[in-house]
Amino acid sequence: MKAGEAAAKSGIVKGKRKPRTQRKAGGRRVLTIVPPEGVPFDLRLASLFARTGAQIIDIIITVVSSLLLLLALGLTGSVDFDTAQAIASLIFLFIGTPYYIIAELLSNGRTPGKRMLGIRVVAVDGGGLSVHRIVVRNLMKEIEIFTPILLLFSSSADNLLIPLMAILWLIVVIIFPAVTRHSQRIGDLIAGTAVIAKPSAALLPDLASQSATIPSAERFVFTPAQMDLYGAYELQVLEQLLRGERNDVNRPRLSDVAMRIRRKIGYEETVAPHEEEDFLQAFYIAQRGYLEQRKLFGDARADKYHDAQHSDAS
Amino acid sequence: MKTSGETIRSSRFRLEREDDWLRLQTILDQAERKGLKSLAFKDARDLVTLYRQAINALSVAREISLDSAIIVYLESLCARAYLVVYAPRASVRGVVARFFRSGAPLAFRRSGLELLAAFALMVLGGVAAFVLTQTDPTWFYAFVPEGLAAGRGPQASADALRRVIYDSEPGALDQLGAFATYLFSHNTRVAIFSFVLGIIACVPSALLMLYNGSIIGAMGAIYADKGLGLDLFAWLSIHGVTELSAIAIATAGGFRLGRAVLFPGEKARKAALAYAAHDAVKLAVLAALMLLAAGLLEGFARQLVSAPMWRIVIGWSIGALWLLWLLGAGRKRGLAKARSADDEDARQLVTEVAS
Numbered sequence: 001m002k003a004g005e006a007a008a009k010s011g012i013v014k015g016k017r018k019p020r021t022q023r024k025a026g027g028r029r030v031l032t033i034v035p036p037e038g039v040p041f042d043l044r045l046a047s048l049f050a051r052t053g054a055q056i057i058d059i060i061i062t063v064v065s066s067l068l069l070l071l072a073l074g075l076t077g078s079v080d081f082d083t084a085q086a087i088a089s090l091i092f093l094f095i096g097t098p099y100y101i102i103a104e105l106l107s108n109g110r111t112p113g114k115r116m117l118g119i120r121v122v123a124v125d126g127g128g129l130s131v132h133r134i135v136v137r138n139l140m141k142e143i144e145i146f147t148p149i150l151l152l153f154s155s156s157a158d159n160l161l162i163p164l165m166a167i168l169w170l171i172v173v174i175i176f177p178a179v180t181r182h183s184q185r186i187g188d189l190i191a192g193t194a195v196i197a198k199p200s201a202a203l204l205p206d207l208a209s210q211s212a213t214i215p216s217a218e219r220f221v222f223t224p225a226q227m228d229l230y231g232a233y234e235l236q237v238l239e240q241l242l243r244g245e246r247n248d249v250n251r252p253r254l255s256d257v258a259m260r261i262r263r264k265i266g267y268e269e270t271v272a273p274h275e276e277e278d279f280l281q282a283f284y285i286a287q288r289g290y291l292e293q294r295k296l297f298g299d300a301r302a303d304k305y306h307d308a309q310h311s312d313a314s
Numbered sequence: 315m316k317t318s319g320e321t322i323r324s325s326r327f328r329l330e331r332e333d334d335w336l337r338l339q340t341i342l343d344q345a346e347r348k349g350l351k352s353l354a355f356k357d358a359r360d361l362v363t364l365y366r367q368a369i370n371a372l373s374v375a376r377e378i379s380l381d382s383a384i385i386v387y388l389e390s391l392c393a394r395a396y397l398v399v400y401a402p403r404a405s406v407r408g409v410v411a412r413f414f415r416s417g418a419p420l421a422f423r424r425s426g427l428e429l430l431a432a433f434a435l436m437v438l439g440g441v442a443a444f445v446l447t448q449t450d451p452t453w454f455y456a457f458v459p460e461g462l463a464a465g466r467g468p469q470a471s472a473d474a475l476r477r478v479i480y481d482s483e484p485g486a487l488d489q490l491g492a493f494a495t496y497l498f499s500h501n502t503r504v505a506i507f508s509f510v511l512g513i514i515a516c517v518p519s520a521l522l523m524l525y526n527g528s529i530i531g532a533m534g535a536i537y538a539d540k541g542l543g544l545d546l547f548a549w550l551s552i553h554g555v556t557e558l559s560a561i562a563i564a565t566a567g568g569f570r571l572g573r574a575v576l577f578p579g580e581k582a583r584k585a586a587l588a589y590a591a592h593d594a595v596k597l598a599v600l601a602a603l604m605l606l607a608a609g610l611l612e613g614f615a616r617q618l619v620s621a622p623m624w625r626i627v628i629g630w631s632i633g634a635l636w637l638l639w640l641l642g643a644g645r646k647r648g649l650a651k652a653r654s655a656d657d658e659d660a661r662q663l664v665t666e667v668a669s
Contacts, residue, residue, distance in 0.1 A: 035396045037366065039373045041389045097602075105409065107349070108401040120397070128400040131409050135595055143510050147503070190591065201390035203335065204383040208325040236382050243383070288380050289322035296323075296378065 031182050031194050034126045043196040045183050046119035051195055055145075057113030062096050069095070096146060100138040105131065118198040124182060125192060133191040140187025144173045207242055208285045220282040226265040227290040233303035235291060238284050254280060324379035331371050335391060338364040342391075345398045365395040413599070416644035421596035423641065428569035432562040435520055439527025440534070447535035457525075457532035501526075501557055502605055505564035509598050512568020513587075515576055519568040526561060530554075548622035551629030553612040559636065560604035567597030604636065 030042040103111040109121035109129050121137070123129050148166035177183045182194040241257060244250050258276040261267070261283060271279045291301055321329070341357045341364070353361070372388040379385065422429070446453040504526055511518035530550070537546040570590045578586035611632070619625055 033393070033396070035369070035392075035400065037369045039369045039392070041372065041393050041396075043393055102406055105402060105404065105406060108397065122397065129402050131402060131404050132592060132595065134402070135599070136591060139595060139598060143506060147506055190588075192588075199390040199393040201387050203332070203339075203387045206325050206328055206381060206384070208322050208381070232380050235380055239382060285322065288324070292322065292324055292378060292380055295380075 029181070029183060031122075031124065031196060033122065033124075036126065043122065043199060046117075046195040046197045048177060048183065050117045050119050050197070051177070051183075054111065054113035054117045054119060057116060058100065058111050061112060062099050065099075066095050097138050097142050100141065101134055104129075104134045104138070109134075114195075119195055120198060121193050122196055123192060124184075124194050129193070133193050137187040137191035137193050140185075140190055144186055145170075148173075204243065207239060207281070208288060220269075220279055220286075222265070222267075222283065222286045224290070226267065227287055228307075229265055229304060230287060230291075231301035231303035231306050232291060235284070235287055238280065238287075242280060242284060324375070324381055324384075327371075327375070327378065328381070328384055331367070334364055334367055335371070335388070338368055338395060339391060342394050342398055346394070350398065350401065361395070362399055365392070365399050368392050368395060413596070414643070417596050418600045419640045419643040421593040422563070422600065424593055425566050425570055425597060428566035428573065429562065431520075431569060432523055432565040435523035435565075436527035436558065436562060439524035440531035441527075442524075443528035443531030444535045444538075445531075447532045448539065451536070451539070454532045454536060457528045501561055501608075505561045505601050505605060508561065508565040509568040509594070509601070512565065512570070512572040512594075513575060514572070516569050516572030519565050519572065523562070523565050526558075530558075545622055548625035548629075552619065552625040553608045553629065555629045555633035556604050556611060556636065557608035559633065560601045560608060563597050563604065564601035567594040567601065570594040570597070600640075607632075 029045045031045055032040050032042050034040045100111055104121060107115065110119075114120055121129060121134070123133060148169050151166040152163050152170075173186065176189075177185045180189065182188075184194055188194055238257070241250070241254065246254075255273065255276045258271065258280050261280070262271065294301060338361070341353065341361055344357070345353055345361070350358070368388060369392045372385070372392050375381075375384055375388055443453070443457050447457070504522055508519040508522040511522070534543065534546060537543055571587060571594050574586040574590035575583060581589065611629075619628060
C-alpha cells in the first residue's frame, strides 16, 4: 500500500519523466548530476562515436606535433631508423599525456578534439573537475590505449604472446565504456569522471502566455468536470502537437485530436474547422491551469488513469 | 471555470524570470566560447547569482509547471551554468609550482616504506644475479634479454666490452644511441608496468623490480669478470642513478596502490584505493620526469663525458640533488616557529596562573 501511495504522490513526476526519457533516450544514456546546490539535473552522455572521433583528432594533433619535433631533431644530426623509432615513441609518450592534461585543465574538460565534437569531461559526483581527476584519467589513457598500441607496433614476429596480450587488453578497454553505466572507460571509473555531450536547448515560447493575448481564447469555456478527464501526460502530448509544424501531416491530426477531445469531454458547442486550433489552444491553457492548480493542492495527476490509481491507493 | 482569460500561474512565473535566464544564456555563450576571463566585470559578478536563481527556478518549475519546454530549457541552462561556475580554477603554472614545491616531495616522504621495499628488491635481484652469474656465466642468458645484451655476453672480449663503454669504435655512437634509447624505452615500459600492476597486490611489481635488478647484476658480473667493474659502474652511474631511482619510485607508487588493496585499514577498499591514488599519481608523474631527465643525461652527458671519475661524480651528485629536493622541499618552515610560539604561550599562561 505504501509503495502505491508514494507512486500516486509522485505520479506526475514519474508519468512525465518516463515517457520522455524513453523517447529522448533511444538507447542513449544520461548522467544525473547533483550539484552542490542540491537540485539534480540530467546530462546526456556523449556517444561512443563522438568520443572516438575526438580521440582521433587529438591523436592527429599530437602525432603531427611529435613528427615536427622529430623532424627538427633529424635536421640537427643524422640518426638511423631504429634510433628514430625509439626517439619517436619517447616523444609521443612525453607529448601525449601532458597535452591531454593541460588541454583539459585550461579549457574545462575539453581537449581540442572534444571541443570540435561538442563533448566534455565532468565529475560524476557533481563536484568540480579537480586537477587530480584530470591527471588520473589521462595517465590511465596512456596505460589503457597508448602503451598496448606501442607494444603492438614494436613487437617482433617471433614473439606472439605480447601482441596477443596487447590485443586482448585493448578489447577489454573498448568493452568497458559500452558496458558501464555512465559509458566510462577504466580511467574514468578510477578518476570518477564521465564524458557528456554539451547541453543545449533553446527557450521555446510559452504556449499559454502566447495565446492569452488572443481574444478568441475567451470563446471556449470548460467546466471542472470536463477537465478531470486528462492528466499531465496527455497535456504534454497535446503540447508537442501544438508546437509542431503546421503541415499537411499535422493539420489533419490536429482536427482529429480536437474531435476526440470534444467527444471525450462532452463539449456540446460545435467547433468550425477554422476554429479547431484555437479550440485546442484554449483547451491546453485551461487544462494546464487546472492541473497545475490540482498539483498545488497535492493532487498530482500523471495521466488519464489517475482516478483508478487514486482509488487503488486509498 | 475561467482560467483561459488571465495568465496562468506557471506562465507568470516564467514571465517574471525570463529576462534573467536569457541574460545568463548570453553570458554563458561568451564564457564557453572565449573563456571566463573575457567576461566583463558586471557579467562575471552576476554569473553566480544568475546561476543560483536559475537552479532555484528549475526546482520550483518542476513542482508547479506542466510546461515541458521550460523544464527542458532550464535543465540545459543550469547544466551549462554549472559547468562554467564549477570549472577547475587551477592555472597550469600554479599546478606545476605546487607539484614541485610540495606535492611531489610530500608524496615521496609519505611513501618511505614502499620506496625502501622497491630499492631493496632491486638490490636483492642485482646481488643474486651477480653471485649466480659469477659462479656460472650461462646464467647471464637467463637474466638479460637478447635486445639488451647486444652481443655483450660472457664470450665477448674485454676489449669489445670496453669499446661499448667508451665509444672508441667509429660508428659505435649510432649503435650505442640505439641501445641507449632502447634501454630507455625498456625502462619506461618497466616503470609503467610496475606502477600499474602494483594494484594486483604488489606481486607483479615486486617481480619486475627483482628482474630489473637482476639484469644489472648479471651485466655487472660479466664486466667484473673482465676487470671492468668500475668502468661499468661509472657508465651506469651517469644516468642510472636517476633512471633506476625513477623506476623504484614508480614501483613505490604501485606498491601504494597494492597496499591500499591488501590492507585498506578502516576505509572501504575502494575509498582506500582512491586515497592512495593521490600520492601514487604524484609518484608516477615524478618518475616520468626523472625518466625524462635520465634520457637527457643518457643522450648527451654520457657521450660527452668519458672519464669514469667524472661519470661517477656527475651521476651521483645529480642523484644527491634529487634526494635533496625530495627530502627538503615542502617542509613548513612555520611549523617549528609555531611550535615554539605555542610553547611561549603556554609558558606565559603558566606564569600568569602562578602569579
